[in-house]
Amino acid sequence: MSIIYLPVPRKITSITVEEAILLRRSIREFKKVPIKLEHLSMILWTAYGITNPVKGFRASPSAGATYPLELYVVVGESAVHILEGNYLEAGVYRYIPHIHGLFIKKKGDVRKNLMVAALHQKWVEEAPISIVICAIYERTTRYYGERGRSRYVPIDVGHVGQNIYLMSTALGYGTVAIGAFRDSEVATVIGVESNETPIYIMPIGIPKTTISISFDDIKLYLDRARQ
Numbered sequence: 733m734s735i736i737y738l739p740v741p742r743k744i745t746s747i748t749v750e751e752a753i754l755l756r757r758s759i760r761e762f763k764k765v766p767i768k769l770e771h772l773s774m775i776l777w778t779a780y781g782i783t784n785p786v787k788g789f790r791a792s793p794s795a796g797a798t799y800p801l802e803l804y805v806v807v808g809e810s811a812v813h814i815l816e817g818n819y820l821e822a823g824v825y826r827y828i829p830h831i832h833g834l835f836i837k838k839k840g841d842v843r844k845n846l847m848v849a850a851l852h853q854k855w856v857e858e859a860p861i862s863i864v865i866c867a868i869y870e871r872t873t874r875y876y877g878e879r880g881r882s883r884y885v886p887i888d889v890g891h892v893g894q895n896i897y898l899m900s901t902a903l904g905y906g907t908v909a910i911g912a913f914r915d916s917e918v919a920t921v922i923g924v925e926s927n928e929t930p931i932y933i934m935p936i937g938i939p940k941t942t943i944s945i946s947f948d949d950i951k952l953y954l955d956r957a958r959q
């Protein structure tokens with residue numbers, strides 16, 4: 733079994749939470765530039781990494797701490813930069829929170845197939861990587877029954893998705909939460925078992941255009957709206 737240990741999480745940005753929220757936008761046009769491994773590490777850790785080593789709690793809240801989600805990273809060719817001229821091998825990787833590592837599940841660049849499964853949304857193929865969030869419903873329904881399926885798991889996914897949005901933004905990347913795709917086709921493309929249901933695809937890359945919005949713009953908007 734070949735495991736890639738990700739760089740250990742650390743304080744890496746100087747942007748505040750409110751600035752990241754202000755600047756967050758769904759991004760669908762990406763530069764053909766790789767993402768750094770250290771940045772991928774931070775995005776995965778803020779999504780679902782361990783933040784309480786004693787109890788094993790994670791960066792995102794989860795109903796009853798059941799943690800029903802599995803995160804997969806679809807990596808394109810020369811898409812994740814490790815060190816001088818070295819890149820992560822193209823493929824599909826499973827994120828393993830307890831060791832903060834990646835396990836290669838499938839070799840090769842499957843971004844095109846993922847784009848087709850996502851109803852030809854071309855940003856899925858153009859982004860260097862996508863994170864696919866899958867749910868194993870039984871982990872939550874075992875305790876909460878149908879409410880676990882219809883409410884808790886989708887809420888859990890929303891938390892993870894927002895953390896991916898915000899950390900990506902803070903690091904200068906962009907992403908978009910994609911819910912429109914054929915579930916079974918995505919599952920086949922990334923090679924997951926039948927008890928895992930893909931919920932979100934989140935392509936991540938450097939935005940082609942920068943977002944320019946300030947708190948002054950919001951003030952101006954509110955001043956006008958309140959007249």
Ligand SMILES: Cc1cc2nc3c(=O)[nH]c(=O)nc-3n(C[C@H](O)[C@H](O)[C@H](O)COP(=O)(O)O)c2cc1C
Nearest residue numbers: 756757758759760850853855908909910911912913
């Ligand atoms: C549940 C959900 C599903 C979405 N599915 C898609 C999608 O399939 N394709 C896409 O381009 N954007 C998708 N989006 C992104 C929305 O279009 C986007 O959030 C919305 O236009 C608001 O823009 P903003 O995220 O920049 O604030 C989805 C968002 C959510 C929350």
